[in-house]
Amino acid sequence: MENGRMERMESMEPISAHYTTAYPEIHPDSGYESRETADSQAKTPPAPTYDEELVHKTILVGDSGVGKTSLLVQFDQGKFIPGSFSATVGIGFTNKVVTVDDVKVKLQIWDTAGQERFRSVTHAYYRDAHALLLLYDITSKTSFDNIRAWLTEIHEYAQSDVVIMLLGNKADMSSDRAIRREEGERLAREHSVPFMETSAKTGVNVELAFTAVSKELKHRAVQHPNQPKFHIHEYIEAQKEKSGCCSYF
């Protein structure tokens, strides 16, 4: 696996070459959408159309070892391969289509190397990012403490309107927990970013994280004065309640 990983990261072709690849699709639970759609249809004129050719560049960032590659593999392939990944070298991406509100949102998800020595390479990718998923590991206080530094870098190199989401990963490792969920929530509130705990191992909240980001990106792309605004925080809370996802954290 170690060699496979190295090859994947080092043989990246130019972006345009990858757009010919068919996008795998996921269909998230649509209970929330149907309620929202019914409400909005009653009150507003037909929604402006969403351009399904748009590609939203989404980047996973955070310290080395927090689980960026594992989270992406869980989202892409629905599996977790323990201890199988060597540290990411440079940067690579995976295409995914997320169906939200009956439209297909194309995500190009970039997995970056957390190691300091690759930082200057990854900074270059921030500028045209539409969304950044910032991860820490709930068993690592250092990775949590470094979130402020990551946010400083993001504000320095990314566009000011980039969608940011904070994720506390490895939520399955409750006996080794070093950061309480409330601490993650507080930090996220301080920086006005949505937050959830995830597990790349069990898959908890992995799809929700990408779905919430896709919905936010889609709503931004079609934002219309007469359309109800999408509130990512409320969406996440409603979905968490529905799934009862977090009761065992």
Ligand SMILES: Nc1nc2c(ncn2[C@@H]2O[C@H](COP(=O)(O)OP(=O)(O)OP(=O)(O)O)[C@@H](O)[C@H]2O)c(=O)[nH]1
């Ligand atoms: N228990 C548990 N282990 C995880 C989880 N996510 C990742 N791991 C493990 O944590 C280690 C590091 O995971 P990676 O996905 O390689 O971390 P990364 O953030 O991509 O690391 P870099 O490529 O160095 O930036 C591996 O041994 C994974 O199996 C998780 O949610 N739960």
